[in-house]
Amino acid sequence: MRFRAKIVDLACLNHFSRVINTIAKLAKTCTLRLTVSKLYFILSDKVANGGVGMWCELNQGNFFDEFQMEGVDAEHNEIYLELMPENLSRALKTAQNANAVKMKLTNKHCPCLRVAVELPSLSSSSRIVTHDIPVGVIPRRLWNDFREPSVPDFDVSIYLPVLKTMKSVVDRMKNLSNSIMIEANLSGEMNLKIETDLVCVTTHFKDLGNPSWALEDGCQSSQDRDPESMAEARIDIRKLQQLLAGQQVNPTKALCNIVSKRVVHFILLHEDVSLQYFIPALT
Amino acid sequence: MKCVIGGAHLRGTRAAAGSDLSGLCGRNGRPRAGCLRAVRLNGHQGVCAEKGKMFGRAIHAIARISDEFWFDPLEKGLALRSVNSSRSAYAYVFFSSMFFQHYCWTALPQPRQKEKQLSPPCKVIIKSVLPVFRCVNVLERNVEKCSIYTNINDHHITFQLLCKHGVVKTYNLTFQECDPLQAVFAKHMCPNVLKVHSRLLADIVIHFPTSQEEVTLSVTPMKVCFKSYTEEDTDFSKTMLTEVQLNPDEFDYFQVGVDSEVTFCLKELRGLLAFSEATSVPVSIHFDISGNLETHTEKAGNASMDKDSSTQANASKKPQRNGKTPSAEPAKPASPLVKQERKVIPGATEGDTTGVEGTTTAHAALAGESHYEKFHSLFFGAVSCKEDAVSHTFHSLATASDSEEDFGNVPSSPVV
Secondary structure: OEEEEEEOOHHHHHHHHHHHHHHHHHOOOEEEEEOOOEEEEEEOOOHHHOOOEEEEEEEHHHOOOEEEEEOOOOOOOOEEEEEOHHHHHHHHHOOOOOOEEEEEEEEOOOEEEEEEEEEOOOOOOOEEEEEEEEOEEOOHHHHHHHOOOOOOOOOEEEEOOOHHHHHHHHHHHHOOOOEEEEEEOOOOOEEEEEEOOOOEEEEEEOOOOOOOOEOOOOOEOOOOOOOOOOEEEEEEHHHHHHHHHOOOOOOOEEEEEEEOOOEEEEEEEOOOEEEEEEEEOOO | OEEEEEOOOOOOOOOOOOOOOOOOEOOOOOEOOEEEEEEEOOOOHHHHHHHHHHHHHHHHHHHOOOOEEEEEEOOOEEEEEEEOOOOOOEEEEEEEHHHOOEEEEEEOOOOOOOOOOOOOOEEEEHHHHHHHHOOHHHHHHHEEEEEEEEEOOOOEEEEEEEEHHHOEEEEEEEOEEOOOOOOOOEHHHOOEEEEEEHHHHHHHHOOOOOOOOEEEEEEOOOOEEEEEOOOOOOOOOOOOEEEEEEOHHHOOEEEOOOOEEEEEEHHHHHHHHHHHHHHOOEEEEEEOOOOOEEEEEEOOOOOEEEEEEEEEEOOOOOOOOOOOOOOOOOOOOOOOOOOOOOOOEOOOEOOEOOOOOOOOOOOHHHHHOOOOOOOEEEEEEEEOOOOOOOOOOOOOOOOOOOOOHHHOOOOOOOOO
């Protein structure tokens, strides 16, 4: 198993840092899957994670100037690591004006991802800051736990409102209630509702638009569903807030798929990063 | 203004027998008890704002060490000291009388002529003082004058801020009398000296997480390295380790007599850095293998700030000398210099070397202890920054010894 990568371009470094910051806000510990062409940050939807699932995919070519990966063996040319994204985020935080950032898998006292930041300095040689981030190597027999989740059989798929607006609404609602109801229909309408003993608050969004999904068998989804009928799910408001708080850049596309009373599946697409986030409905 | 933070096994509080307390003593050689009548920080708007700010920042820096501090008015100026609960860190800020617009110090008549009795300074809870200087920037804008009065008899210190628009804020704080506090450090005997601008130190420290408690500084003639402190039983699978490597070129002055590693408390250093950055002064670091790390900052011209950090060093196995022979033998931690007590050695400021009394450094407490314990402390000092003032002598920390026998073959030291 070998892994070495290098980022030289500051814009790429900045972009990568922002992705890591987003991941760090969503998961305390997650799995990093390395393949020849991509990096994946995965949180499998176990009970331990509160049923939340995350799948974030990056094309390594969009970030790294150098990327060398040798997996566990020739047949399974991938590496699965468990790490705390907050550590990586911290290591990159003070690297924003670096000449280069190198990452390497090492095993000195224990398996680590070594991040070496070369910073400009007044002297002849650069200042080097090294961070050793402990990682856990996930054995191949457990790789099945981290398969890409399939898009659920949703009732309604709808584009999200401007995330900043949504975030400020949810932030305020969070003070009043622990759970939030998301409901949406195929007419581009979405409501965010909270209900407590004292007060009910609903925020209505209109004209959001519904993405059309082509199913594998060629049929359009949910053609026979009443466009006004709302699909709804009550979810933990903190999880939604975390998702929205982590977004530092406006995605190119942001949508959610609601399976009534079961799960809300969020998809946030940027140019070179895609993020899927599953929040289960509260029983 | 002088600011010293230091530590590691401070002992005793009585003045060394026969110590020369020149400048601070009355005719009979004993220090005079002082009662600070009035101290005014501010005069003209522009100048005083800075000073008020600096005073406030000094309080904040000391607050990082401990919850209480010693308020010690002396004839030559005002000394603030503090020590942390484990007696491993010591802070000393000295504002010479020139720092203040008006400084009035009255000697109290000595009630008892005890041999080794220093005037008891006052101990004040920092929490009570912090609100006075809480928002240093606001202080700068709103406060026109700050006066400090003490009254030994009724145990009160009064801070009075004359603010804009005729607002007067008066803070009456009580203090407790207590034993004097001092620490000792032998700056001029340190084989390793680094001088750098405080900005550089801040840039290094920023790479460590705020939760990082201890940092190890490791030097060889070829490189300088700050890294997260680890012990043999550190769980590496759970800890993220950070290391910053620098070229000696980055330092304004670089002298490494002995390959050394010293470990110090980052929190305390941050306090120092916040203070020195405000005044934007260069920092010099003196240390040796016995674990005394002193950072000393000096402002070009009139003001200088010293920072002394005392830490435990893990003596490197293969010391290399670069020609500047250190006084301590690295291979023998239990050197003759090592004793139970620590003595003060007044160092000199950059531009003003006054007579340095010969004293001995005693690091027994550190070197004698096993390598499993760490001691850290910070010494730092700053010298008065009046525009036309001459730099004052940098008085190092002085520790008085508990027991007599240690003084047997050690020359006496001035007490600050």
